[in-house]
Amino acid sequence: MNRGTTHTTGRSAWVGAISAEVLKLWSLLSNRILLLAAVIMIVGSGGMLSLGMVARLTDDRFAGQEIAATPMMFVDSVLWAQVIVAIVAVLAVTNEYTSGQVRLSLLALPTRIPWLAAKAFVLGIAGFLVGVVGSAIALGISAAVLTGTQVHYEIAFDETAVLSLKSGLYLAVITILAVGVTALVRHVVAGLIAVLALLIVLPPVLSSIPGISDAADFLPTIAGRRLISDFETVAQLAPWAGFGVLAIWAAAALLLSGVLLKTRDA
Numbered sequence: 001m002n003r004g005t006t007h008t009t010g011r012s013a014w015v016g017a018i019s020a021e022v023l024k025l026w027s028l029l030s031n032r033i034l035l036l037a038a039v040i041m042i043v044g045s046g047g048m049l050s051l052g053m054v055a056r057l058t059d060d061r062f063a064g065q066e067i068a069a070t071p072m073m074f075v076d077s078v079l080w081a082q083v084i085v086a087i088v089a090v091l092a093v094t095n096e097y098t099s100g101q102v103r104l105s106l107l108a109l110p111t112r113i114p115w116l117a118a119k120a121f122v123l124g125i126a127g128f129l130v131g132v133v134g135s136a137i138a139l140g141i142s143a144a145v146l147t148g149t150q151v152h153y154e155i156a157f158d159e160t161a162v163l164s165l166k167s168g169l170y171l172a173v174i175t176i177l178a179v180g181v182t183a184l185v186r187h188v189v190a191g192l193i194a195v196l197a198l199l200i201v202l203p204p205v206l207s208s209i210p211g212i213s214d215a216a217d218f219l220p221t222i223a224g225r226r227l228i229s230d231f232e233t234v235a236q237l238a239p240w241a242g243f244g245v246l247a248i249w250a251a252a253a254l255l256l257s258g259v260l261l262k263t264r265d266a
Helices: 002-027 029-056 071-075 078-099 101-107 113-146 157-185 188-207 213-218 220-227 239-263
Strands: none
Touching: 002 029, 002 113, 029 071, 029 078, 029 113, 071 113, 071 157, 078 101, 078 113, 078 157, 078 188, 078 220, 101 113, 113 157, 113 239, 157 188, 157 220, 157 239, 188 213, 188 220, 213 220, 220 239
16 A cells, blocks of 8 residues: 555656646746747758759859758758757756755755756657657658759658657757756856856867867767768767767766755755
8 A cells, every 4th residue: 555655656757747847947938039039940940042053043153053952951040040059958957956945846846856857858858849749840841942943952741750759859958058057056046157168168178279179079069060060070970879979978977957956955
C-alpha cells in the first residue's frame, strides 16, 4: 500500500510540475511573442531567400550561370532563431529566482529535481515546435515559389519532414542547454552572457586561435548544426555525431545544475 502510494505521489509530482511549467511559459505574453518571432524569423528568411533565388534569374550579374538551391539553405535561419529560444529559456529560469517564486515551486514538490526537469522538458518542447513549424512552412514556401522556375531545386515531402524534425530537435536541445547553463548561474545577466557567449561568441573566437582552433568543432552550435547544415569543418563530424556532441553538452549542463540545485539554497 505504501509502495503504491509513493508511486502515485511521484507520478503526480511530475505531472503537476510539467503542468505548472506549461502554465508559467504560456501565461506570459512576452514568451508567446518571442516564440512567435522565432517562427516568423525562420519562415521570413526562407521566403525572402526563395524570392531572392527567383530574382537572380533576371539579374544580369548571374547571366549564364545555373541558379541552384538546396533544402538546407531554407532552414539556415534556425541558427539565428536559436538565440530567441535560448533567451526565452534564460528568462524562464531566472524569473523564478528574481521573483522568489522558485521557493514556492520547490515547496510544492516532494523533491527539487522534478522542477528543473519539467522546466527543461517544457521549454525543450517549445523549442522543438518552433523548429518544426518554422522549417516546415519555410520549406513549403520554397517549394511553392521555386517549382516551375528555372532555379534548380529538388525537394520531396519526406525530405521536408525529416529536415523539419531535425530543426526541431536542434532547437529543443539548444533550449535545454540554455536551461542547464542558466540554472547554474541563477542570474539573468550572467545567464544571458554565459548562454549567448557559448552559442555565438565562443565559436568564432576559438576558431581564430592557432593550435586550438580545431576544438571549436566540438562546441555546441558548430557540432550541433551539422544536423541541419552541410558547411565544412575541420572535424567533419557526421550529422548525428555532431548532434550527439550537442546533446552531451546539454546533458552535462543539466546534470551539473541538478546536482547543485540539491545542495544549494533556493
